[in-house]
Amino acid sequence: MLDVPFLPFCAFLGTLGLLCVAMVGTWCQHWRGGFSLDGSSRTFNWHPVLMVTGLVVLYGAAALVYRIPNTWSGPKLPWKVLHSSLALGAFVLTVLGLVAVFCFHNSQGTPNMYSLHSWMGLGTVLLFSCQWAAGFGAFLLPWAPTWLRALYKPIHVFFGSTILMLSVASCVSGINEKLFFSLKNGTMEYKLLPAEAVFANTLGLLILIFGVLVVAALARPSWKRPDSDSPDSRMPTPLLRAHLHGSGAQHSDLKMESVCKEGKVQSEMDSGPERGGWEGGGMGWCLV
Template sequence: MLDIPFPPFCAFLGSLGLLCVALVSAWCQHWRGGFSLDGGSRTFNWHPVLMVTGLVVLYGAAALVYRLPNTWSGPKLPWKLLHGGLALGAFVLTVLGLAAVFRFHNSNGTPNMYSLHSWMGLGTVLLFSCQWAAGFGTFLLPWAPAWLRQLYKPIHVFFGSTILMLSVASCVSGINEKLFFSLKNGTTQYKLLPAEAVFANTLGILILLFGVLVVGALARPSWKRPDSDSLDSRQPLLSAER
């Protein structure tokens, strides 16, 4: 990656994430009819918006918390709380996104869990839930000894990047699947690249770019938080010692 400071890179990445959220919202509003909670197609539209916002953008923000230079000195506990809170927010939005698509399918008699996209998406969410629970139990609760936290830390980091890339793959495959289902009889076919297809394909490329940049930032050695053996870096949230 280019030798640039993290803050401007972070600002660019944040703008890219907001752009992804804005574009998926515009796609669902302009071409897919908007949003509703009636169980119809407009209920489904919450699914891509919430998944991109939670499972990709907010999750990516949570992953990059410890790359902020402000986290490299001083107490680590507030940054632990921010990291865990952002991840929890991403998980809540993801669950709401799943609820929207299952409600749409059930209301319209559409089978659930038959496509590769659905398998990959649900598997990603299940892995995400295990990752958050294991991280909370290991790094924030008082029962985990220091040796266990040290042992689990690289595993936690590895699966963090893995879940993000699975999230990106799930979102991109979902966009493609929706276009195949929507742009067929009665509409301009997907293969003829109507305006909606170009717009949604561009959205998919931007989501992929966002994920690649986040993983690249996580892998860059100069942006990693220096290891610290201070008491605060080893202290869980609910410890009796303050």
């Protein structure tokens, strides 16, 4: 595999994401009449812009938070908060995007939820809302037990990538559907490939490339946080065990935030495997 450094890759991905947002905005502004809140097709135009911005670009950024090397050591809580806030932001934009299309349909007397695009799109949003709620419950609420976090984490990771791919599929099908609906007459027929179709087709491809690159980055082993969930990584080293023994804490109820406050234990945690420290993938204490 190509040895691409993570940060330049992220800069490229960020540029690509911004390009997708700029292009969907340009499409709606230049060819589809711009934006309004009056229930007309200009209200509909908020739908693609908010969906691409929220459920693809912002969601993709949220998914990649834990690939930033700075998140691999030190307290994990701020990164968890960043991850869940970006996902929440993505969710809010998504809901606004759905409100726009439902308002448009209702004010035009168009039936709701008849197309494959709408079924897949709504399914994706429902999955995303479950994913956010379950992630919040398991990873941010302090009383969630460690075993539950460890059990749920691979499921959360799997659905993270799945939801992104479903979002991309929803966007591509939505773009296609919009072009079929809009480009019907004379020289503007879709099959004659007018400039708008070239532009929107290109947008669809760029969204697809963005999604594939995010999923590839998530899957790349060397960009993953050192394994925090192997059974070994949850076994305390002698120094940590001594600390636990002294403080009366149990292995099973150890919480990172409390233990990491102690400078001595922190320094042991900071010397993870890559830093020539303790064996077994070690960060599990801190990071589950």
